[in-house]
Amino acid sequence: MFDLESQIRQWKTHVYSTGSIGQNDMEELESHLRDSMDELTDRGLSTEEAFLLAVRRMGDIEVIHEEFSKISTEDLWRQLLVPTDNPITARRNRKELGIVIGLALLGGLLSKIPALFGYGDMDVYSLLYLRNASIFAFFPVAIYLIWKRSLPILRSLLVLSIFPSGALLVNVYPSYEPHHTGLLLSLHLPMLLLFVLLYFFGGPAINREGQPLYATGWRNPNTRLNFVRFVGESFIYAILIGMGGMVLIALTTGTFDLIKIDAFPFITAWIAPFGFFGLFIVAAYLVIQKKNLIESIAPVLARIFTPLFLLVLISLIVAFLITPNQAYENRNMLIWFDIILALVLALTLYSMSSKDFSSNNASAKSQITFWDFLSFGLIISAVIVDTIALSGISMRLSAYGFSANRTAALGENLILLVNLLLLCVGYVRYFLQRQTFQAIVVMQMRFLSVYGVWAACVVIVFPLLFGFR
Amino acid sequence: MHIPKDLVAASATPIVLSILQKEDSYGYAIIRKVQDISDNQMAWTDGMLYPVLHRLESAGFIDSYWKESLNGRRRKYYHITEAGIDECEILISQWDIVHRALHRLLHGKADD
Structure with missing residues (x-):
C-alpha cells in the first residue's frame, strides 16, 4: 500500500x-x-x-x-551559532556543540593530571606545565577533527598515539639548569603537534587499498594551505575569546573581593586552566563552523601588516648599517630579529592564502598585482635581515662555541634563509611569467615539512645532544 | 523544442514579473501559467522557480504573504511592488529591442 x-x-x-x-x-x-x-x-x-x-x-x-x-x-x-530553521542541521549542530563542550572540559581535566602526581602548583612547576601545555591544548582538537572528518579509526589512533608518547618523552627527559633544552622543547613541541593536527585536518594521504589520494589528504598542498588558514583563524579567535575570559576573571575577582571572599585561588586552580585549555578546541570549532560562511580575517590582517612590516624591516636594515656592532653583541636583538622574521614568513603565507590563484586560464597572467610586489619586497628585505642575523649567530658561535640555544637559532635561520630564497626565485619566475603562482604555493606548502622535521629534531634529539641542560 | 538554460534564466525575470503584474499568484500557478502561454515549450523545472522568486523578493521587486486556499492548503502568494513594475518595464523594452533586431534580420526592414 x-x-x-x-x-x-x-x-x-x-x-x-x-x-x-x-x-x-x-x-x-x-x-x-x-x-x-x-x-x-x-x-x-x-x-x-x-x-x-x-x-x-x-x-x-x-x-x-x-x-x-x-x-x-x-x-x-x-x-554562525544562530539556530537554523532546518531541523536536521539543527540536530547535527546540537550534537556537535555537545561534543565540543565535552572536549573543552577534557582539555582542562588533562591539565589537572600533574596535580595527581603532586605537581599541582603551577608557579613552582611552571616549566613542567609549559612543556605539556601544547599537549593539553591540542589533544582535544585532534579528537574533534577525527570525529568531524570521520577519519578511519585505526590509523587515526596510531597517529593519535603521538600525543601520549610525546607526553611520555617530555616528562621522562630530565631538565637541568639553565633549562635551555627544556625551553626549546616547549617551544618546538607545539610546532610538531601542529603537524599531527594537519594530518587529522586533511586525513590520510593513502586510502584503505594503499592507493595514494592526490586530491585530498594531509600531503596535498591545497589541504595544507587550508590548514594554514585554519590555524591562523583559530589563533585570532583564541586571542579574542581569551581576552574576553581575562576580563571575566578580573571582574569575578574584583566582585568577590568586595564581599571579602578571596576567589583568586579557586580561579587560578580551576577556572583559568579549564578556560585556557578549552580555548583552543572552541576556537577550532568556531573556525570550522564558519569556514564556508564568511571571508576570513587572517588574510585581511596580512594585507594591513605587509606594508607596515616592510617599513619595519627596511628601518631595521638602515639601523643596522648605522650601528653595525649591535646585532653581534646583544643576543636579545637576535631573538627579536628571529621573531620578526617568523612573523614575516607568516605574513607571506597569509597573503598567499588570500590570493586567488586557482584559475589557470589565460587571465592568470594579468593577475600580478601591487600586493605581489609588496610581498616580494618583504621577502627580499627579510633575506637581508636573515643574513645579518646569521652573521651575528656565527660570530657568537665562533666566540662562545655551540650551545643548545645558538644551535637552534642557527638551524632555524638557515632553514628560513633557504625558504626565503626559494620564495624569491619563485616570485621572480612568476613575474617573468615562467611559472604560475600555484607553483610558489605548492613549493611553500611542501617546505612546511622541513619545519616539522626540524621541530621533531629539537624536541627529540637536542636534549640528548646537549645533556638536558 | 529545448530552450537552453541561459535563455531560460534571462527570460524568467520579465516573465514572472509580467505574470504578477496581472494578479498576485503563487509558485505552482505561475509555473502552469508559463507552460500555458508558451504552449508547453518552456518547460521549467518546478523547483527552479523558487530561487528566482526569492531573488526577486530580496531585490525588492516583489513581496509575499501566506494565504489559505479553499481546500485549506497554505500557499505563499507573491505581489509585485512599484520597483518591480518599473523593472519589468525596463526588461520588456530590452527584450523588445532584441526581438525587433531579430525580426528585421529575418524579414527585412520594410515591414517596420
Missing part, C-alpha cells in the same frame, strides 16, 4: 538534508508538490504515480539547493 504521507516526509527529509532550504521554503515547496499531485490525480493518475511524477517535475534537489544557497549568502553569517 502506498503511504503518501510517509513518502512526503521522506522527500522533505531529503530536501532538508542539503542544508540551505529552511522551514518556510520547505512549506512552500510541499504545497507546490501537493498542488502538482492534485492536478495529476485529476487527470486519472494513481496517487503513487502522481507523487513520483510531481517529485520528478520538481527537479534535481541538489541544483535547487545550489540556487537557494546562492541567494542566501548575505544571510549566511547569521548561521
Whole structure:
C-alpha cells in the first residue's frame, strides 16, 4: 500500500538534508508538490504515480539547493551559532556543540593530571606545565577533527598515539639548569603537534587499498594551505575569546573581593586552566563552523601588516648599517630579529592564502598585482635581515662555541634563509611569467615539512645532544 | 523544442514579473501559467522557480504573504511592488529591442 504521507516526509527529509532550504521554503515547496499531485490525480493518475511524477517535475534537489544557497549568502553569517530553521542541521549542530563542550572540559581535566602526581602548583612547576601545555591544548582538537572528518579509526589512533608518547618523552627527559633544552622543547613541541593536527585536518594521504589520494589528504598542498588558514583563524579567535575570559576573571575577582571572599585561588586552580585549555578546541570549532560562511580575517590582517612590516624591516636594515656592532653583541636583538622574521614568513603565507590563484586560464597572467610586489619586497628585505642575523649567530658561535640555544637559532635561520630564497626565485619566475603562482604555493606548502622535521629534531634529539641542560 | 538554460534564466525575470503584474499568484500557478502561454515549450523545472522568486523578493521587486486556499492548503502568494513594475518595464523594452533586431534580420526592414 502506498503511504503518501510517509513518502512526503521522506522527500522533505531529503530536501532538508542539503542544508540551505529552511522551514518556510520547505512549506512552500510541499504545497507546490501537493498542488502538482492534485492536478495529476485529476487527470486519472494513481496517487503513487502522481507523487513520483510531481517529485520528478520538481527537479534535481541538489541544483535547487545550489540556487537557494546562492541567494542566501548575505544571510549566511547569521548561521554562525544562530539556530537554523532546518531541523536536521539543527540536530547535527546540537550534537556537535555537545561534543565540543565535552572536549573543552577534557582539555582542562588533562591539565589537572600533574596535580595527581603532586605537581599541582603551577608557579613552582611552571616549566613542567609549559612543556605539556601544547599537549593539553591540542589533544582535544585532534579528537574533534577525527570525529568531524570521520577519519578511519585505526590509523587515526596510531597517529593519535603521538600525543601520549610525546607526553611520555617530555616528562621522562630530565631538565637541568639553565633549562635551555627544556625551553626549546616547549617551544618546538607545539610546532610538531601542529603537524599531527594537519594530518587529522586533511586525513590520510593513502586510502584503505594503499592507493595514494592526490586530491585530498594531509600531503596535498591545497589541504595544507587550508590548514594554514585554519590555524591562523583559530589563533585570532583564541586571542579574542581569551581576552574576553581575562576580563571575566578580573571582574569575578574584583566582585568577590568586595564581599571579602578571596576567589583568586579557586580561579587560578580551576577556572583559568579549564578556560585556557578549552580555548583552543572552541576556537577550532568556531573556525570550522564558519569556514564556508564568511571571508576570513587572517588574510585581511596580512594585507594591513605587509606594508607596515616592510617599513619595519627596511628601518631595521638602515639601523643596522648605522650601528653595525649591535646585532653581534646583544643576543636579545637576535631573538627579536628571529621573531620578526617568523612573523614575516607568516605574513607571506597569509597573503598567499588570500590570493586567488586557482584559475589557470589565460587571465592568470594579468593577475600580478601591487600586493605581489609588496610581498616580494618583504621577502627580499627579510633575506637581508636573515643574513645579518646569521652573521651575528656565527660570530657568537665562533666566540662562545655551540650551545643548545645558538644551535637552534642557527638551524632555524638557515632553514628560513633557504625558504626565503626559494620564495624569491619563485616570485621572480612568476613575474617573468615562467611559472604560475600555484607553483610558489605548492613549493611553500611542501617546505612546511622541513619545519616539522626540524621541530621533531629539537624536541627529540637536542636534549640528548646537549645533556638536558 | 529545448530552450537552453541561459535563455531560460534571462527570460524568467520579465516573465514572472509580467505574470504578477496581472494578479498576485503563487509558485505552482505561475509555473502552469508559463507552460500555458508558451504552449508547453518552456518547460521549467518546478523547483527552479523558487530561487528566482526569492531573488526577486530580496531585490525588492516583489513581496509575499501566506494565504489559505479553499481546500485549506497554505500557499505563499507573491505581489509585485512599484520597483518591480518599473523593472519589468525596463526588461520588456530590452527584450523588445532584441526581438525587433531579430525580426528585421529575418524579414527585412520594410515591414517596420
